[in-house]
Amino acid sequence: MNQRDVLICQVWADNDRRSAGRTVRVGAVSERHAYCTVLTAAAPGGRTGRRVRILIERMRPTSTGYRLVELVDGEQ
Structure with missing residues:
Protein backbone atom coordinates (compact mmCIF):
# COMPACT_ATOMS: atom_id res chain seq x y z
CA MET A 1 0.00 0.00 0.00
CA ASN A 2 1.24 3.42 -0.89
CA GLN A 3 0.59 6.69 0.93
CA ARG A 4 -1.21 7.94 -2.19
CA ASP A 5 -3.67 5.02 -1.89
CA VAL A 6 -4.87 6.16 1.55
CA LEU A 7 -6.93 9.34 1.25
CA ILE A 8 -8.60 11.67 3.71
CA CYS A 9 -12.28 10.81 4.37
CA GLN A 10 -11.95 7.14 3.36
CA VAL A 11 -13.47 4.58 5.73
CA TRP A 12 -11.45 1.45 6.51
CA ALA A 13 -12.47 -1.68 8.45
CA ASP A 14 -10.14 -3.63 10.73
CA ASN A 15 -9.61 -7.21 9.47
CA ASP A 16 -8.18 -8.50 12.75
CA ARG A 17 -10.69 -10.97 14.22
CA ARG A 18 -10.01 -9.53 17.69
CA VAL A 26 -9.00 8.82 7.75
CA GLY A 27 -8.56 12.42 8.88
CA ALA A 28 -4.94 13.04 7.85
CA VAL A 29 -2.10 11.18 6.16
CA SER A 30 1.64 11.56 6.69
CA GLU A 31 4.50 9.74 5.03
CA ARG A 32 4.19 6.71 7.35
CA HIS A 33 0.85 7.00 9.16
CA ALA A 34 -2.87 7.50 8.68
CA TYR A 35 -4.46 9.52 11.48
CA CYS A 36 -7.99 8.24 11.93
CA THR A 37 -11.12 8.59 14.03
CA VAL A 38 -12.83 5.42 15.28
CA LEU A 39 -16.38 5.30 13.85
CA THR A 40 -17.50 1.95 15.24
CA ALA A 41 -15.79 0.16 18.10
CA ALA A 42 -15.00 -3.55 18.11
CA ALA A 43 -16.68 -4.18 21.46
CA PRO A 44 -20.22 -3.13 22.34
CA GLY A 45 -20.02 0.06 24.36
CA GLY A 46 -16.47 0.68 23.09
CA ARG A 47 -15.05 4.15 22.58
CA THR A 48 -15.93 5.86 19.32
CA GLY A 49 -14.56 9.23 18.29
CA ARG A 50 -11.11 8.28 19.59
CA ARG A 51 -8.15 9.34 17.43
CA VAL A 52 -5.74 6.58 16.39
CA ARG A 53 -2.54 6.42 14.33
CA ILE A 54 -2.16 3.49 11.92
CA LEU A 55 0.92 2.59 9.91
CA ILE A 56 0.23 2.96 6.17
CA GLU A 57 1.76 -0.49 5.62
CA ARG A 58 -1.15 -1.98 7.64
CA MET A 59 -3.70 -0.44 5.25
CA ARG A 60 -3.95 -3.56 3.11
CA PRO A 61 -6.42 -6.45 3.09
CA THR A 62 -4.50 -9.03 5.14
CA SER A 63 -5.73 -10.91 8.21
CA THR A 64 -4.30 -8.24 10.55
CA GLY A 65 -4.58 -5.28 8.20
CA TYR A 66 -7.42 -3.04 7.07
CA ARG A 67 -9.75 -3.12 4.07
CA LEU A 68 -11.26 -0.12 2.32
CA VAL A 69 -15.05 0.04 2.78
CA GLU A 70 -15.96 3.57 1.65
CA LEU A 71 -14.38 5.64 -1.08
CA VAL A 72 -14.00 9.41 -1.10
CA ASP A 73 -16.54 11.28 -3.29
CA GLY A 74 -15.25 11.30 -6.86
CA GLU A 75 -12.86 8.41 -6.26
CA GLN A 76 -13.16 5.29 -8.44
Whole structure:
Protein backbone atom coordinates (compact mmCIF):
# COMPACT_ATOMS: atom_id res chain seq x y z
CA MET A 1 0.00 0.00 0.00
CA ASN A 2 1.24 3.42 -0.89
CA GLN A 3 0.59 6.69 0.93
CA ARG A 4 -1.21 7.94 -2.19
CA ASP A 5 -3.67 5.02 -1.89
CA VAL A 6 -4.87 6.16 1.55
CA LEU A 7 -6.93 9.34 1.25
CA ILE A 8 -8.60 11.67 3.71
CA CYS A 9 -12.28 10.81 4.37
CA GLN A 10 -11.95 7.14 3.36
CA VAL A 11 -13.47 4.58 5.73
CA TRP A 12 -11.45 1.45 6.51
CA ALA A 13 -12.47 -1.68 8.45
CA ASP A 14 -10.14 -3.63 10.73
CA ASN A 15 -9.61 -7.21 9.47
CA ASP A 16 -8.18 -8.50 12.75
CA ARG A 17 -10.69 -10.97 14.22
CA ARG A 18 -10.01 -9.53 17.69
CA SER A 19 -11.30 -6.16 16.41
CA ALA A 20 -14.17 -7.41 14.25
CA GLY A 21 -16.60 -4.61 13.40
CA ARG A 22 -14.17 -1.74 14.06
CA THR A 23 -14.14 0.98 11.39
CA VAL A 24 -12.10 4.16 11.13
CA ARG A 25 -12.27 7.32 9.00
CA VAL A 26 -9.00 8.82 7.75
CA GLY A 27 -8.56 12.42 8.88
CA ALA A 28 -4.94 13.04 7.85
CA VAL A 29 -2.10 11.18 6.16
CA SER A 30 1.64 11.56 6.69
CA GLU A 31 4.50 9.74 5.03
CA ARG A 32 4.19 6.71 7.35
CA HIS A 33 0.85 7.00 9.16
CA ALA A 34 -2.87 7.50 8.68
CA TYR A 35 -4.46 9.52 11.48
CA CYS A 36 -7.99 8.24 11.93
CA THR A 37 -11.12 8.59 14.03
CA VAL A 38 -12.83 5.42 15.28
CA LEU A 39 -16.38 5.30 13.85
CA THR A 40 -17.50 1.95 15.24
CA ALA A 41 -15.79 0.16 18.10
CA ALA A 42 -15.00 -3.55 18.11
CA ALA A 43 -16.68 -4.18 21.46
CA PRO A 44 -20.22 -3.13 22.34
CA GLY A 45 -20.02 0.06 24.36
CA GLY A 46 -16.47 0.68 23.09
CA ARG A 47 -15.05 4.15 22.58
CA THR A 48 -15.93 5.86 19.32
CA GLY A 49 -14.56 9.23 18.29
CA ARG A 50 -11.11 8.28 19.59
CA ARG A 51 -8.15 9.34 17.43
CA VAL A 52 -5.74 6.58 16.39
CA ARG A 53 -2.54 6.42 14.33
CA ILE A 54 -2.16 3.49 11.92
CA LEU A 55 0.92 2.59 9.91
CA ILE A 56 0.23 2.96 6.17
CA GLU A 57 1.76 -0.49 5.62
CA ARG A 58 -1.15 -1.98 7.64
CA MET A 59 -3.70 -0.44 5.25
CA ARG A 60 -3.95 -3.56 3.11
CA PRO A 61 -6.42 -6.45 3.09
CA THR A 62 -4.50 -9.03 5.14
CA SER A 63 -5.73 -10.91 8.21
CA THR A 64 -4.30 -8.24 10.55
CA GLY A 65 -4.58 -5.28 8.20
CA TYR A 66 -7.42 -3.04 7.07
CA ARG A 67 -9.75 -3.12 4.07
CA LEU A 68 -11.26 -0.12 2.32
CA VAL A 69 -15.05 0.04 2.78
CA GLU A 70 -15.96 3.57 1.65
CA LEU A 71 -14.38 5.64 -1.08
CA VAL A 72 -14.00 9.41 -1.10
CA ASP A 73 -16.54 11.28 -3.29
CA GLY A 74 -15.25 11.30 -6.86
CA GLU A 75 -12.86 8.41 -6.26
CA GLN A 76 -13.16 5.29 -8.44
